[in-house]
Amino acid sequence: MxxxxxxxxxxxxxxxxxxxxxxxxxxRNLIQTIRVPELLFFSIVQPVIFVLLFAFVFGGAIPIPGADPSTAPDADVYRQYLMPGIFGQTVAFASAASTVGLAEDMHRGIIDRFRSLPMASGAVLFGRTFADAARQILVLAVLSITGLLIGWRISDGVLNAIYAYALLLLFAYTVAWIGSWIGLYMPNPETANTAGLVWLFPLTFLSNAFVPITAMPDWLQPIAQWNPISSLVLATRDLFGNPTGIIGDAWPQQNPILYTLISCAVLVGIFAPLAVRRYRQATAR
Amino acid sequence: MSDIITARGLVKHYGDVVALDGLDLTVPEGTVYGLLGPNGAGKTTTVRILTTLLKPDSGSATVDGFDVVKKPNDVRRVIGLTGQYAAVDEYLTGRENLRMFGDLYHLPPAYVKERSAELLDRFDLTDAADRSLRTYSGGMRRRLDLAASLIAKPRVLFLDEPTTGLDPRSRLGLWGVIKDLVADGTTVLLTTQYLEEADQLAEEIVVIDHGRVIAKGTSDVLKDQVGGDRLEVIVSEAGQANLAAEALAPIANGDVTVNVDERRVTAPVTGGSLVLVEAVRALDAAGVPIDDVVLRRPTLDDVFLSLTGHAAEEEK
Structure with missing residues (x-):
């Protein structure tokens, strides 16, 4: 010996x-993105299809209160209104990638290996959420170009537009922590595929992303007004200089940027420790 | 030589299921130590506790002097783990995988580069080093997985059923690699349900069943414990296996076991080749036609059977 x-x-x-x-x-997670272009392609195509469907199918049917139909047709106003909604929905759905990604890592046993290494215990989740949010830069770029092609415009200066994109990325990072936390409970990637998405549909549709809150039943309006997606979308509409519709009296509607920042801080403050705690107990199945 | 792994009274429950029921273990430095047992015996649970992935309900364990519960990060610095799955990234190349794990072990980049090249060469993966793992075969993945657990030159390497699911050729290749490792001074704790594997690789074997150690020693010591030789008869017709067992009972010095599906009757015997003649006469007298009869040294399968009363690889 x-x-x-x-x-x-x-x-x-x-x-x-x-x-x-x-x-x-x-x-590592970003290299995966490059190696599986199919995944990136479909994560971009999905919101693009949403843009086209909403812009051309529903476009004329959803009037935006507060806009003057004599200066621009309803459909054109709606496209301006729609794009920030699509941005908000897209970054929220980005969390599903974190759910599926972590479920796969656990399923393949690579989480076991990470946990047997002398590394920081939050690092795997930090890397995951960071990469999943960073990927949204590309998605938002492609979406913005699509928007510009169908008549969406940035009308309130470059600086405000940068703030808008930064807010969207911050939100993407925030929901990635929620998605990660869910992913660590998933028995297999197939379940993660569904579980990662179910909560996002009510979350994004009970908001001002596609229709004005004023068009919803009275009892739904407070929920939509306090939904962080609504404040995110309203804040980006503001920052891009797009039509906002009639703004509600609720505090989040009056202070959309501040409310979005607070929501992100609170959600990360809750879900990051929960996810890290779960990670420390997680083992492959 | 000092003990590099010690475990005392490890207990672990999963709900009502008792995975470990007071397991004790001491592994001397620089050996290959085999943890042998059927599925569900508690092998993987033991490895998970020793590699800090799981906390025991009670009992304690140390690796290289560090308590696995109180000093998990000190333990993690000195160990390597290869589990039952190839725990490597599917989308990275072989080299990228090794770089990632090397970085996460906090090794200097230049060292990681050099060590990766050395390991890829040793595991016959140099040609595939810059290809995504999606193009790798099962055996190649396992070899890369093993390489990844060796990147930091671990003092103790845990191999949890390293050859499960591999074809015989890949298995032989992996055995060769494991033998080389010990030559480098690494201590290996190997779990397996293949008795042949433990026999081939491990200097010392611990047999566990239902979360407890039921026997330990070198492969020879365990075989001697069973005593004598084994007479194995293959009868021509499955229906006559039990008849053959009755005929052999007077010659045997222990319980005769019957495997009807394999038409196999096994009897523990002493007395060398003379027994063979006796056995053939007894079977002839009982009118049992036979296809084959052999006298052999006991295998670890026999050891397991005599220790536990059931076969090692039985399905639960």
Whole structure:
């Protein structure tokens, strides 16, 4: 028997191992995105189809209160109104990728290996949420071009538009934590595919994303007004200079940017610790 | 030589199911240690506790002197784990996988690069190193999985049923690699339900069943424990297996076992080749035609059967 010689150690990076480990995992998740172009393609095609369906099928049928039909036809106003709604819906649906991704990692046993490594325990989830949000940059770019082609415009300056995109990405990052937390409970990737999506339909449709809140029954309106997606969409409409419809009296409607930021902070504050705790107990099945 | 793994009184329940029922284990440094048992015996649970993935309900364990519950990160620095699945990333290339795990072990990048090339070469994966794992065969994935667990030169390597699902050729290849590892000074804890595998690889074997250690020692010691040789008869017709067992009972020095499906009757015997003649006479007198009769040393299968009263690979 030869004597055992250990591997050399590396100096601690400036920002600590936690962040280093998180970026190593994020890099892995982003490489996956490039290696499975089909997945990226369909995650872009889906919202594009939504844009086209809503713009051309429902477009003329949904009048936006507060807009003046004599200056522009209803359908044109609706397209301006619609795009921020589609953006909001798209970044919310991005969380499904986190759910499925983590369920797959557990199913394949790679989570077991990560957990047996001397790495920071939040790193796998940080890397996952970071990569899933970063991927949305590309999705939002393609969607924006689609929007521009059908008549959507950025009408309130470049700086505000940058704020709008930043808010959307922050929201994508936030829901990725919720999606991750769900993913860690999934028995297999197939279930994750469904479970990752079910909660998103009511969440996005009970909002101002596609129809004005004023068109909903009275009892639904408060729910929609306090839905963070509504404030996100309203804030982006504001920042892009798109029509907002009639703004409700509820506080989130009056302070959409602030409410969106608070929602994101609260949701990450709840779901990140829950997900990390679950991760520490998770093992492959 | 010191003990690199110790476990005392490990207990783990999953609801009503008792996975571990007071398991004790001591593994000396620099050996291949075999954990042998059927499905559900508690092998994987033991490995998961020792690799910090699972906390025991009671009992304690140390790896390289570190308590697995209190000092999980110190334990993680010195171990490598290869589980029952190939726990590698499907979409990365072989080299990218090794780089990722090397980075997560906090090794210097230059070292990771060098070590990856060395491991890819050793596992015969150099040609496939820059291809996505989606193009790999099952055996190649397993080899890469093993390479990934070796990237940080672990002091202790845990192999949980490393050859399950592999074809015989890949299995032989992997056995060769495991033998090489020990030559480098790594301690290997290997779980398997293949008795042949434990026999081939492990210097010392612990047999576990229902979450407890029921026997331990070298393969030879375990075989001696069973005593004597085995007389194995294949009868021509399955229906006559029990008749053959009756005929052989007076010659046997223990219980005669019958496997009707395989038309196999096995009897523990002593007395060398003379027994063979006696057996053939007894079977002839009973009117049982036979296809084959052999006298052999007991295998670990026989060890398991005599220790537990049931076969090692029976389905639960």
């Amino acid at each position: 030869t004597t055992y010689t250990p591997a050399p150690a590396r100096r601690r990076p400036l920002l600590g191992w936690g962040l280093h480990d998180g970026f190593v995992v994020a890099r």
